[in-house]
Amino acid sequence: MRSVQVFEAFQKDFVPGYPLIGDGKTIVLYGPPCSGKTTLSKLIADRYKLHRLSLDALRKSFNGKELFTNKNNSEVLKLFLDELRFLHERRQSVICEGFFFSAERKKQLIDAVNGDEVLFIYLTADLEVLKERLAKRIIIGDNLEGNPAEPLTFLKLKEFYDKFHPCNYTDLKINTENSTAIVIEKKIIDYIENAFDLTAENKG
Numbered sequence: 405m406r407s408v409q410v411f412e413a414f415q416k417d418f419v420p421g422y423p424l425i426g427d428g429k430t431i432v433l434y435g436p437p438c439s440g441k442t443t444l445s446k447l448i449a450d451r452y453k454l455h456r457l458s459l460d461a462l463r464k465s466f467n468g469k470e471l472f473t474n475k476n477n478s479e480v481l482k483l484f485l486d487e488l489r490f491l492h493e494r495r496q497s498v499i500c501e502g503f504f505f506s507a508e509r510k511k512q513l514i515d516a517v518n519g520d521e522v523l524f525i526y527l528t529a530d531l532e533v534l535k536e537r538l539a540k541r542i543i544i545g546d547n548l549e550g551n552p553a554e555p556l557t558f559l560k561l562k563e564f565y566d567k568f569h570p571c572n573y574t575d576l577k578i579n580t581e582n583s584t585a586i587v588i589e590k591k592i593i594d595y596i597e598n599a600f601d602l603t604a605e606n607k608g
Contacts, residue, residue, distance in 0.1 A: 424452045425600050427495040430488070430517050434504040435527035436565045438537035440580040440588065444527065445501040447589045448596070452499075455491055459484055459502025481509075485516045492517040503564065510573040523599055525592060526574045529581035531565050575599065 431448065433441045442458065449456040463480050484502070491498050504510055514522050529537075538561055576595050580588055596602075 425454070425497055425596065425602065427497060428492060428517075428520060429497040429600060430492065430513070430520070430522045431499045431596065432504065432510075432513060432522055432524050433499065433501040433527055434510075434524065436503070436505075436529075436534060437561060438534045438541065439527040439529055440585065441501040441527055443585050444589060444592065445499050447585065448592060449499050451589075451593065452497070452596075455496050455498045457484060457487060457491075457498055457500045459500070459504070481512070485512055488513065488516045492520070505564070507573065514573075522573075523575050523596065524573045525595070526577045527580050527588075528577070529579060531562060533581040534561060534565060 431454070433445050433448075435441055442460065445456055445458070448454065459480070462484055466480055484500075488498060488500065500513065504513065510522075510524060514520075576592070578588055578591060
């Protein structure tokens with residue numbers, strides 16, 4: 405049975421309509437904090453009418469605004485994978501976004517869709533650029549607890565950042581620091597349509 409927290413975390417991210425990339429497809433945007441995952445996953449979900457699963461959204465339903473916490477990690481990840489499995493069993497197409505920094509996490513995503521094809525897209529930027537983005541998000545009150553003036557906030561960001569590197573599962577790597585969201589979205593769209601061999605007729 406799906407939990408209330410899962411339902412509340414993801415219900416607003418359902419885009420009604422037939423998925424324009426076909427049934428049972430899975431796309432994963434992963435990378436360090438503030439690399440653009442949320443913005444781009446929303447754009448892609450809207451374009452292709454995909455379910456959108458955000459690991460951060462589910463984590464916030466457990467931990468509130470607390471920034472860079474490992475509390476409840478195993479429970480959050482289990483619920484996330486259960487929801488992905490639930491949707492895939494019903495042949496729903498999904499875009500996921502989250503940290504997923506280890507090869508083990510990526511394998512868990514693949515296992516959740518029974519070994520079917522998953523597109524892994526790695527988003528990154530220079531650490532200093534990520535620090536600037538994080539500071540702006542905290543200052544404007546983007547549902548985060550933290551203080552950009554506190555060294556600890558950025559030490560935690562660096563700790564997360566240092567865990568990331570593209571692994572064998574990665575299909576596409578994009579540096580988001582010198583391009584607009586529209587330009588990056590176009591790169592991702594081109595890659596998706598080539599990977600899934602989308603023709604004019606099944607694009608609608």
